[in-house]
Amino acid sequence: MPIDSLRVPSTVSTDARLATRAEARSMASPSSSAPASEPAGGPAATRFPAPLASHEVVVSGCVKRRHSFDLCALKRLPTQLTGALDVVCLSGRKVRSASDYKGVRLSALLDVAQLRMPQARDFTRAFVLAQGADGYTVMFSWHELYNTPVGVGALVVYERDGQPLGDDEGGIGLISTGDLRVALRQVRALKRLCVHLADSPPP
Numbered sequence: 001m002p003i004d005s006l007r008v009p010s011t012v013s014t015d016a017r018l019a020t021r022a023e024a025r026s027m028a029s030p031s032s033s034a035p036a037s038e039p040a041g042g043p044a045a046t047r048f049p050a051p052l053a054s055h056e057v058v059v060s061g062c063v064k065r066r067h068s069f070d071l072c073a074l075k076r077l078p079t080q081l082t083g084a085l086d087v088v089c090l091s092g093r094k095v096r097s098a099s100d101y102k103g104v105r106l107s108a109l110l111d112v113a114q115l116r117m118p119q120a121r122d123f124t125r126a127f128v129l130a131q132g133a134d135g136y137t138v139m140f141s142w143h144e145l146y147n148t149p150v151g152v153g154a155l156v157v158y159e160r161d162g163q164p165l166g167d168d169e170g171g172i173g174l175i176s177t178g179d180l181r182v183a184l185r186q187v188r189a190l191k192r193l194c195v196h197l198a199d200s201p202p203p
């Protein structure tokens with residue numbers, strides 16, 4: 001199925017949250033049309049709560065040791081840079097261009113936690129759900145991560161263009177540079193990586 005046919009109908013706005021954030025920013029700026037008398041933390045802050053951020057990622061599910069990685073733990077793993085990349089949504093809209101994200105391979109976290117598979121060949125039907133603080137969830141198969149070039153570019157990231165990802169950008173995140181539309185499997189405020197086994201009906 002071509003990627004463009006997966007676009008959601010225009011009546012459903014997947015990017016409503018972005019519009020809301022842009023609106024929040026413009027309301028917070030000094031040139032805002034909001035009344036000058038509006039107190040800090042007033043009505044605008046009530047309507048637009050602080051964005052969710054992650055400071056640690058928990059690896060759970062079919063693993064030998066459930067493991068939690070904070071920023072220090074992530075920085076102890078081998079680092080990887082993405083190089084220049086455009087973050088493009090399903091609609092084709094460019095969310096941003098970055099010259100570099102810094103992070104570690106998603107598979108490096110799984111290697112520390114070690115997969116726990118009932119049968120030797122079960123890894124062939126293993127998959128990982130990566131979830132953000134708001135519940136946004138994306139999936140990677142074991143094969144993508146360990147047996148295709150996609151895995152090489154699937155990174156848990158904590159810096160962009162030499163700057164730490166601030167809380168307003170979600171803190172720790174996930175990016176998959178091998179994807180055609182990178183924004184979709186970019187998870188802001190990455191909280192959980194959960195390893196599952198897909199059901200296998202009896203032959």
Ligand SMILES: Nc1nc2c(c(=O)[nH]1)N[C@H]1C(S)=C(S)[C@@H](COP(=O)(O)O)O[C@H]1N2
Nearest residue numbers: 014089095132133134136183186187188189
């Ligand atoms: N946690 C989380 N990550 C998310 C989303 C989301 O709703 N929640 N939306 C995705 C979509 S559809 C887009 S276009 C990009 C937007 O990038 P940004 O949130 O970094 O601006 O985030 C992606 N990652």
Ligand SMILES: [Mo]
Nearest residue numbers: 014015089090
């Ligand atoms: Mo999007």
